[in-house]
Every structure is written in C-alpha cells, then in structure tokens.
C-alpha cells in the first residue's frame with residue numbers, strides 16, 4: 001500500500017515553503033534521540049534551530065503509527081549531504097546509551113514492523129531508490145544516529161526479505177515476459193542455444209535446461225531457478241565474454257566494466273548495511289539495459 005494511504009497528517013505549520021525534491025535515491029533512518037517524541041515536539045525542536053519546521057519526512061512512533069512531518073515530496077533537513085536525494089525516516093525513541101537521559105534498548109515490535117513497512121512501501125513507490133542507510137552511514141556524517149540499540153541491520157534485512165526476493169528476483173519455469181526474454185538472449189549469447197523456441201519470453205523446458213547447464217558451469221545448484229547468485233554469475237560470464245571483444249566494441253565493454261566494478265564494490269562491503277540487495281538489483285537492471293542484449 002502506498003505510504004500516503006496510511007500516513008497521518010500532523011497538521012504542522014511550516015514557516016516557509018519546503019523545496020521540492022528532484023531525486024529520490026535513498027532512505028536515511030534516524031532515531032529521535034528522545035524516548036518520547038510527537039510530531040509536534042519534533043517540529044518545535046527544529047523550529048528552535050531556525051529551520052522552517054520538522055526536518056524528517058516521516059516519523060514512526062513506538063505504537064507503530066506513521067506521521068508525515070516535512071512533506072514526502074520535499075527536501076528534508078535530516079542528513080547533511082543526502083537531503084536532496086533521500087527520504088528521512090525517524091523512529092521515536094532514544095536508541096543510544098546515554099548518561100544524561102533515559103534510553104531504549106529494544107524497539108517495540110509495532111514500531112519495528114512499521115519501519116519495515118514504510119521502507120518497503122517507499123521502495124515500491126520510488127523505484128529509483130537504491131540504498132537504505134542509518135544516518136551515521138551517510139558519508140561525512142558525524143553522528144551516532146540512529147544509535148547503538150537501533151535495529152538497523154535487522155530492519156534492512158527484513159525489507160530485503162519482504163521486498164526484493166519476492167518481487168524482483170527469481171525467474172523460474174512458467175514465468176514469462178520481458179525479463180525472461182532478456183535472460184534467453186543472454187543465455188544464447190553465452191553459448192546456450194535455444195534451438196526450438198529461441199527468445200520467446202516464455203520460461204519453458206528448453207530455457208530450464210539452458211539455465212541448469214549454465215548453473216552447472218557456475219557451480220550453482222541446478223534447480224532451474226534464476227536467483228541473485230545466478231544473475232551475478234551471468235553478469236560475470238557476460239563480462240568475461242565482453243572482455244574478449246574489447247577492441248571491437250570498446251563502448252559496451254567499458255559499460256560492463258563500470259557495472260562490474262560497482263558490483264564488486266557492493267559485494268565487498270561485507271556486513272555493512274549498504275550491502276543491500278536492492279543495489280544488486282539495480283546493477284542487474286543496468287546490465288540488462290546495456291545495448292546488445
């Protein structure tokens with residue numbers, strides 16, 4: 001369900017007109033750094049800083065309610081360097097240990113679920129989003145936000161589980177459409193002929209056999225499923241083939257190299273939250289969009 005269908009209007013009055021955001025590439029997660037924070041309180045705090053009003057776009061309270069602070073379409077004031085191309089989502093609570101104030105060690109389930117839901121729905125609504133980060137992970141940020149006890153990795157993992165694998169990935173027998181057709185073209189290009197049906201956009205037995213033949217050479221389980229691991233192996237194989245054509249087709253090759261480099265970057269981030277499958281999905285999309293496929 002689009003966020004706008006359940007987000008609540010806090011009726012905040014801004015002292016100036018928020019600027020329209022022209023790009024939406026990411027989501028930044030924050031905590032309010034206060035155990036209790038209503039939309040109005042956050043608005044007041046940010047007005048006192050001399051801002052036009054609340055800086056986050058969305059507030060998720062501990063009861064799971066979701067509130068619009070600065071409009072969803074507007075440039076926020078929540079993470080320097082990322083405001084112009086991201087949506088700021090704040091969780092009520094103080095999720096970092098503190099000597100001077102009470103803090104939260106565990107996020108209530110209602111709030112956790114609402115955070116996941118909001119991020120998931122934003123990903124659907126804004127297909128341009130390719131990253132989700134905690135505030136402290138934004139390059140140049142000098143903050144502990146969203147805090148040591150904020151379940152950052154868990155939220156991101158849950159978003160991935162719900163969104164990416166179910167909606168974007170895994171092509172299998174019986175599937176049909178544009179993506180299947182692209183897959184078939186790539187398979188043929190890699191030397192797995194589809195003599196009877198060709199690239200007909202239908203994942204039938206012939207495509208299944210080609211997929212399994214490819215997966216065998218890539219040392220992947222021959223279960224006929226084109227999952228993330230299979231797509232990454234295909235990208236590698238296409239890249240290897242392209243390298244041989246370097247002189248003949250430098251442009252495609254350099255495109256492939258860029259994508260490969262990006263992929264490696266994503267994969268090397270290890271446990272960092274930025275190792276997000278949504279990024280891999282984006283890279284796969286750009287590979288599929290390259291000329292010649």
Ligand SMILES: [Zn+2]
Nearest residue numbers: 030031135145
């Ligand atoms: Zn923050």
